[in-house]
Amino acid sequence: MRMRRQSECHIVGGATRASGANPLESLVNKAQMNGMGIALRRISQPCRRFLSTVSTLSDESTALSKMMPSENFVKQFIKRPSHRDKLSSLVSELDMFLDLFGKDSLPAFDDSLWTTYFQTWSAEERCEFLNDLRQEQKKANTPAPVPEGEKASESVISLINQRREENGEMVYAPGFHSLLELRGQEFREVIDNMYGSRLLSMRRCDENLPKLVVDCRFLSEFSVAVQSTFARQIQALHDGNWTSRQPFDISLANFRPDSQLAKIVKRHWFFHYGPPSAGTSFSPHAFAPTLTTKSVVDACSVDRSDVMYISWRARQFLPEDAPPNIRAVVLCASNDYQPWSSSVSAAQKDGITAYRIPVERHIRFEGHSKVLPLSTTSSILRYYFRGEDLGSAIRKSVFLPAKNSRLSEKEEREVFERYKAVVQEAIARAESHSTHKRTKKPSDMPKKPKVHRYSREERRRMRAMETSSRDLSSSS
Structure with a gap:
């Protein structure tokens, strides 16, 4: 034992x-x-x-x-x-x-x-x-969906290239011979340089898009799952902006993380903390999204009348043409499911006009949420402020899953x-x-049997001896 x-x-x-x-x-x-x-x-x-x-x-x-x-x-x-x-x-x-x-x-x-x-x-x-x-x-x-025609053409091209290489020809294609092939850190460095040069050229030519501000005031109050969802959405927002020909200048306002949120964003925000493989050698890009505790108005650095707040609960729709005075656009990291996390109330508190993107006019939602991810919303706004038609911008940016995937x-x-x-x-x-065990009364507990140290005869004999010794002492 x-x-x-x-x-x-x-x-x-x-x-x-x-x-x-x-x-x-x-x-x-x-x-x-x-x-x-x-x-x-x-x-x-x-x-x-x-x-x-x-x-x-x-x-x-x-x-x-x-x-x-x-x-x-x-x-x-x-x-x-x-x-x-x-x-x-x-x-x-x-x-x-x-x-x-x-x-x-x-x-x-x-x-x-x-x-x-x-x-x-x-x-x-x-x-x-x-x-x-x-x-x-x-x-x-899940791999990215590829049309059947493209799949067939890719297989045919790879088969032709394989035959050409077997015949001794020089084949320039991925997997064969490439004049320029960038992977991993080298690829990120090239995209970093392109991203920075595009932002600088837009500023120099005065062709800036409005500043994009993400309001994070409700983020620390959400559950772990919702916090992780928005952390990934903000990383996806940066990824799409990072490779875009016309990137936004992004800031995260009202960002006051607690210990739980800090661990989540450190796991997801590669633009600020770097990938896990980078370790301590990572340094953020000079034009990466800025994290600040400032309010939305202070982060925008413009007058309230030049700011547009996007909310899926707003009553006023976006105008067909982008207003020329808008210098900043605010997106709220909230699903607007509860009154305390309403983006409309946040806009009213800051004195900013809230607008709603008319997605329902151009996209038919059948059992899908009408609250779009931050990256999709930024894509719509990019087309919108570039002067394209609002309906065309929505149709280019919103992709709904197929019916069979909805069933699964x-x-x-x-x-x-x-x-x-x-x-x-x-x-x-x-x-x-466990509560029943803790609250059990002493009377409900079984009584332990009482075990005497001496037997009854021994106790009687001891009492008799004590009595006799007491009598002797009193008589003397």
Whole structure:
């Protein structure tokens, strides 16, 4: 029994003590065997019929072991038994999520993702965070759609080039011989130079587009999933602006991040912090988007009458022709789902006129959100301020997914809603069980049998001896 106890792994006070076992593997086993993991497994059985494929047990164990936190994370954050219980519950949630959506549905969890995931206390926010990561991973793994004609022509061209090379001819094409081939850091340096030269030439020729300001006043109040969504949208906004022939001068106003938001933007904003491969050698571009705590009006550096605020809830539509006095345009990092995060109220507070892009006049939305991403909105505004027709600008910039993809998204959303309900129900059961144990009255506890130190005869003999000794002392 003692040898068996010594072979187990214990995580106490943030340090790991193991004898012949990996602490993270034992944590996986504990997460799969603890009460919450059992509850999740029991409730999740009806969800399995929505799956097209179900991973084998070995695949699940391998996928889950790849998602486990490092030992440094365990030493830093797992310092109490409650922390250990929470980590095992989070591993159970991850295990079921991978079981439902596939072992490759989530990116590899590093310590940065684990820190955000571990410090998110709301179960609903954790579920949304995982679903947001799944959608990001799905977009990264989905190749860009290519028309069938172009696919056929590309295959024919590559086949012809292969035959020409086999015949001894000199072939200049990607994968064969290239006069100029830029990849990685060299490609980024060339685009950086082009991006800077275009901005400088537009300023010198007085052909500047209006300054583009992103209002981030509500960003720190959102959940982790919404913060991650807008962080990626702002990075995509810079990427589209970075390669555009007519780039905007972008500023992020009212940016006051807390510790959670700071970790999220550091993971997504490559234009400011650099890619992970750059390390500490990265320096931001001179014309990269500016992060400031200033208000919208101060960041625009122009009069309020020369500023245009774009809101999807505004009552006034954009005019067909761009007003000549506009020197700055403001986009709000908000979905306008709640009154407290309304972009219309933000515009009214700053004394700026709010306008709405008439997307519904030119695009038919069938079950899609009418709130467009920031990069799509900036593309519409770029065409608009270049003097093109507003309807043409909207049709060139807005792309809606096909119907079959909408059906798959609907099914995935149903599975995700069931997963979220399962997690919330399991956590509610665990909390009610722990609350019942804490609030149990002393009268409800079973009484322990009273064990006397001496038997009844011994106690009588001792009392008799005490009485006799007392009588002797009194008589003397």
